[in-house]
Amino acid sequence: MSTFSLIIKQIINGLQLGSIFALVAVGYSMVYGIIRLLNFAHCDIIMVGAYIAWFFMTNFANMPIIAVVASILGCTLLGVTIEKVAYKPLRSSPRISLLITAIGISYLLENTAQLVLGAAAKKVPGFFTAETIRIGQVTVSTASLVTIAVLAVSMVLLTLLVQKTKLGRAMRAVSEDAETAQLMGTNINGTISFTFAVGSALAGIGSVLYCCAYPQVSPTMGSMLGLKAFVAAVLGGIGSIPGAMIGGFMIGLTEVFVSAIGLSTWKDAVVFLILIIILLVKPSGILGKTVSEKV
Amino acid sequence: MKKKFNLPVRQLATVGAFALFLLLGNFLMAKKIIGLYYTKVLMVAAINMILAVSLNIATGFLGQLPLGSAGFMAVGAYTSAIIMRKVTFVSPALAFPVCIIIGGLAAALCGFIIGLPALRLKGDYIAIITLGFAEIIRIVILNIDSALGITLTYGASNLKNIPKTTTFTNAFIWVFIVCYLVSALMKSRHGRAILSIRDNEIAAESCGINLTYYKTMAFIVYAFFTGIGGALYAGYLGILNPSGFSFAKSIDILVMVVLGGMGSMTGSVISAAVLTIVPEILHAFSDYRMIVYSLLLIVVMIFRPAGLMGNKEFSMDMLTGLFKKKAKGERSKK
Numbered sequence: 001m002s003t004f005s006l007i008i009k010q011i012i013n014g015l016q017l018g019s020i021f022a023l024v025a026v027g028y029s030m031v032y033g034i035i036r037l038l039n040f041a042h043c044d045i046i047m048v049g050a051y052i053a054w055f056f057m058t059n060f061a062n063m064p065i066i067a068v069v070a071s072i073l074g075c076t077l078l079g080v081t082i083e084k085v086a087y088k089p090l091r092s093s094p095r096i097s098l099l100i101t102a103i104g105i106s107y108l109l110e111n112t113a114q115l116v117l118g119a120a121a122k123k124v125p126g127f128f129t130a131e132t133i134r135i136g137q138v139t140v141s142t143a144s145l146v147t148i149a150v151l152a153v154s155m156v157l158l159t160l161l162v163q164k165t166k167l168g169r170a171m172r173a174v175s176e177d178a179e180t181a182q183l184m185g186t187n188i189n190g191t192i193s194f195t196f197a198v199g200s201a202l203a204g205i206g207s208v209l210y211c212c213a214y215p216q217v218s219p220t221m222g223s224m225l226g227l228k229a230f231v232a233a234v235l236g237g238i239g240s241i242p243g244a245m246i247g248g249f250m251i252g253l254t255e256v257f258v259s260a261i262g263l264s265t266w267k268d269a270v271v272f273l274i275l276i277i278i279l280l281v282k283p284s285g286i287l288g289k290t291v292s293e294k295v
Numbered sequence: 296m297k298k299k300f301n302l303p304v305r306q307l308a309t310v311g312a313f314a315l316f317l318l319l320g321n322f323l324m325a326k327k328i329i330g331l332y333y334t335k336v337l338m339v340a341a342i343n344m345i346l347a348v349s350l351n352i353a354t355g356f357l358g359q360l361p362l363g364s365a366g367f368m369a370v371g372a373y374t375s376a377i378i379m380r381k382v383t384f385v386s387p388a389l390a391f392p393v394c395i396i397i398g399g400l401a402a403a404l405c406g407f408i409i410g411l412p413a414l415r416l417k418g419d420y421i422a423i424i425t426l427g428f429a430e431i432i433r434i435v436i437l438n439i440d441s442a443l444g445i446t447l448t449y450g451a452s453n454l455k456n457i458p459k460t461t462t463f464t465n466a467f468i469w470v471f472i473v474c475y476l477v478s479a480l481m482k483s484r485h486g487r488a489i490l491s492i493r494d495n496e497i498a499a500e501s502c503g504i505n506l507t508y509y510k511t512m513a514f515i516v517y518a519f520f521t522g523i524g525g526a527l528y529a530g531y532l533g534i535l536n537p538s539g540f541s542f543a544k545s546i547d548i549l550v551m552v553v554l555g556g557m558g559s560m561t562g563s564v565i566s567a568a569v570l571t572i573v574p575e576i577l578h579a580f581s582d583y584r585m586i587v588y589s590l591l592l593i594v595v596m597i598f599r600p601a602g603l604m605g606n607k608e609f610s611m612d613m614l615t616g617l618f619k620k621k622a623k624g625e626r627s628k629k
């Protein structure tokens with residue numbers, strides 16, 4: 001294989017990984033935008049989604065659509081439940097309490113999964129019958145193309161939802177100023193729950209795509225993925241949907257290229273280094289806008 | 296009017312009570328009433344107390360939530376362990392206190408490097424940036440040998456043969472020193488500045504408090520004491536592996552601080568002791584330990600965010616106050 005096609009292949013791999021990061025990052029970004037919470041549990045929602053996908057794929061291997069739908073529904077339900085049970089009672093408490101609760105939820109999900117399903121990784125059967133597609137000189141896996149396409153469609157739909165619908169307007173209003181939005185007649189609790197539902201549904205899609213890319217699930221699979229996705233969200237600018245996408249792609253490509261030059265053991269360190277640098281140089285991220293503090 | 300003892304009297308009484316505790320502990324160990332196993336448990340409890348008290352500076356007093364305790368601990372542990380292994384010309388017992396302080400200083404340096412950018416930002420960035428930093432530390436310790444072709448940390452194949460110099464007595468002496476220094480700091484004007492930042496950043500800033508300076512200072516103190524805890528941990532284990540300093544370790548310490556009450560040093564000490572000793576007694580339920588911890592975090596935050604002690608301190612004044620109240624209550628009943 002020529003160097004050129006090798007590079008193309010790595011770029012496609014990077015975009016695939018980046019798409020998964022982007023889907024997860026959007027969830028972080030939306031929740032952070034609306035209640036200023038770094039939702040640690042988000043990464044474990046992905047883990048649960050992946051386990052649901054694994055369960056349905058091992059039992060109904062010939063109908064992947066069941067696994068996809070079940071995963072998305074399961075994640076949505078879980079996300080909304082977490083919000084209602086754990087975050088809603090804390091709406092008026094200090095942010096640090098909310099953050100500690102989020103860590104608690106994340107730990108609870110992780111350890112429950114470990115206790116119920118065992119710590120060992122489980123193999124997920126393949127989703128596609130045709131593993132690879134040949135385009136000219138380059139052979140790419142079906143999963144990569146599907147992942148990138150799914151991301152593109154989800155992002156378009158999400159942008160339409162946020163920009164064009166009434167619920168989207170409510171979401172933007174609450175994240176701008178919750179109190180004023182309430183005075184204007186927005187149902188704050190409903191809007192926040194809806195945001196969690198959308199974010200978690202995207203996490204569900206992300207978890208299925210993750211299973212396509214790396215066909216195994218384990219209780220701790222979410223934590224690193226989630227952290228990197230958060231780095232992607234910060235890099236692109238918290239609260240911005242195109243920002244999350246750009247951030248996801250950048251982190252995905254960085255990771256793939258760091259691995260490609262033979263430093264795969266250092267790839268996590270590089271990602272966190274990017275986080276530290278971006279927070280030093282431009283804390284609002286690439287597309288984020290600086291918000292002045294209200295007194 | 297509440298009658299207070301004079302400061303020297305109170306300090307002497309504290310030192311006396313502490314000396315009595317050490318003597319009693321050593322006596323019980325010599326008589327084998329506390330076996331070797333529980334001596335070790337007590338040593339771990341002491342190390343956890345140091346870690347919890349130092350995290351409490353950042354979480355309880357400063358109001359930030361760093362999740363990188365394990366990283367600073369690893370820096371302290373590896374620094375002191377590597378020096379301890381190299382220094383063979385003096386007896387380990389003599390070199391140990393110096394190594395502990397060097398370990399603490401190394402962690403403090405890391406705290407400065409990471410705290411300065413992180414603390415300029417508002418919000419939850421401090422949590423994620425310290426978490427990322429702890430991960431970087433772990434990866435560096437794991438891979439630095441193969442990357443540079445040296446033998447320093449031994450990566451995944453354990454740093455072995457560290458002199459086991461942590462004992463019951465010196466571990467608790469360090470607990471005492473750390474608690475004394477922290478309480479002295481918190482009663483000084485610097486401590487009050489830190490508390491005012493927690494209560495209201497904007498008001499504190501408009502009173503002329505340099506936010507970045509005091510935040511970074513509190514953060515460095517946190518990193519320093521966590522490094523000391525890590526160094527003691529190295530001297531206790533005698534063998535180090537980077538996997539021991541994962542995110543889970545940071546969460547363990549956070550649980551102690553939250554349950555003890557954010558902002559209460561004595562609360563942290565008590566809950567560190569309880570959360571170390573109780574799981575050892577209830578060994579049969581060790582599978583459920585982490586689930587119980589996470590449930591405790593959630594339930595405490597929802598129903599009693601103040602934790603065990605709130606931001607009150609356990610002190611002799613509180614004890615005498617309690618007795619007086621009781622006596623008064625009995626008298627009024629008669």
